[in-house]
Amino acid sequence: MAVIGFIGLGHMGGPMSANLVKAGHTVRGFDLASEATRRASEQGVTVAASTVEAVEGVDAVVTMLPGGQHLLECYDRILAAVSPGTLLIDSSTVDVADARRAHELAEEAGLDSVDAPVSGGTAGAEAGTLTFMVGGTERAYLAARDFLEPMARKVIHCGGAGNGQVTKMCNNLMLATSMLGVAEAFVLGERLGLSHRALYDVASVSTGQCWSLTTNCPVPDMVETSRANHDYEPGFAASLMLKDLGLAVSAADRSGADTELARLAARIYERFNEEGGGGYDFSAVIDSIRRHSGE
Numbered sequence: 191m192a193v194i195g196f197i198g199l200g201h202m203g204g205p206m207s208a209n210l211v212k213a214g215h216t217v218r219g220f221d222l223a224s225e226a227t228r229r230a231s232e233q234g235v236t237v238a239a240s241t242v243e244a245v246e247g248v249d250a251v252v253t254m255l256p257g258g259q260h261l262l263e264c265y266d267r268i269l270a271a272v273s274p275g276t277l278l279i280d281s282s283t284v285d286v287a288d289a290r291r292a293h294e295l296a297e298e299a300g301l302d303s304v305d306a307p308v309s310g311g312t313a314g315a316e317a318g319t320l321t322f323m324v325g326g327t328e329r330a331y332l333a334a335r336d337f338l339e340p341m342a343r344k345v346i347h348c349g350g351a352g353n354g355q356v357t358k359m360c361n362n363l364m365l366a367t368s369m370l371g372v373a374e375a376f377v378l379g380e381r382l383g384l385s386h387r388a389l390y391d392v393a394s395v396s397t398g399q400c401w402s403l404t405t406n407c408p409v410p411d412m413v414e415t416s417r418a419n420h421d422y423e424p425g426f427a428a429s430l431m432l433k434d435l436g437l438a439v440s441a442a443d444r445s446g447a448d449t450e451l452a453r454l455a456a457r458i459y460e461r462f463n464e465e466g467g468g469g470y471d472f473s474a475v476i477d478s479i480r481r482h483s484g485e
């Protein structure tokens with residue numbers, strides 16, 4: 191069994207590191223927040239006093255941080271402290287350019303690295319059923335798979351450096367726009383006297399069928415798994431959806447892709463966040479659509 195350094199023990203990193211412990215690995219964790227380290231230590235993570243202490247002499251380092259700036263600052267410390275042969279796995283959701291910069295820094299230090307962002311949310315992190323989208327060389331991907339398996343239902347190699355982040359961003363663009371389409375359809379149906387049940391029963395077996403309808407329906411009492419049945423407690427928070435759409439919009443600006451829907455979706459999620467919706471599941475955006483519908 192391996193020794194793994196784990197930096198960032200928050201909503202995702204906490205349960206992910208616990209699953210590595212359950213698989214028999216020794217996990218040395220570090221987080222700036224004492225509440226996060228306290229919870230991780232209850233799950234068997236050995237709490238380190240610093241990033242450097244967490245990564246010295248380990249076989250692999252997993253980072254699960256808020257964004258690209260945190261990642262690059264953290265890599266400065268990690269790269270100076272790890273032993274040769276340590277594998278670097280970043281599972282944070284960050285800008286593709288930052289992910290590729292992190293790969294470059296690792297390569298300059300002679301280390302293999304992967305970007306391995308996840309889909310599946312906190313429930314997937316707890317259950318060990320995340321989907322990992324991996325960018326990096328074949329060799330780094332094969333090495334990372336063993337470390338990722340205890341946290342994963344699926345580990346998919348998406349291509350070279352940064353392509354895990356590209357995949358995640360594109361998936362969430364589809365998710366954001368499909369959720370907005372489903373939510374608008376329910377609000378329009380409400381206005382015209384159509385019951386939620388009738389729309390759900392038809393669309394769920396027709397061409398409107400999608401995950402945003404049949405797994406995370408934005409209106410309650412249609413499908414058991416929906417966060418709408420739990421007062422829109424996330425799930426996947428609207429603030430994180432706004433973050434991911436921001437990454438998509440800036441990547442589109444740099445690449446020249448025409449992604450009008452991503453821009454519009456980002457504006458709608460920005461509005462919902464300004465209205466105080468950021469901490470709710472992203473499906474709660476239906477409330478914002480209702481609020482902005484005329485009399």
Ligand code: NAD
Pocket residue numbers: 197198199200201202203220221222223226241254255256257260264281282283284308309310311312425426427430433
């Ligand atoms: P979080 O804010 O709960 O956790 C991040 C942790 O990193 C915090 O505990 C923070 O104290 C710690 N941290 C920040 N800077 C640090 C540093 N320099 N050294 C050590 N610790 C540091 O966020 P989260 O929900 O766990 O998300 C983590 C990443 O996963 C984000 O990039 C997010 O976009 C992505 N993600 C989240 C979800 C989700 O549903 N929460 C789903 C998929 C992907």
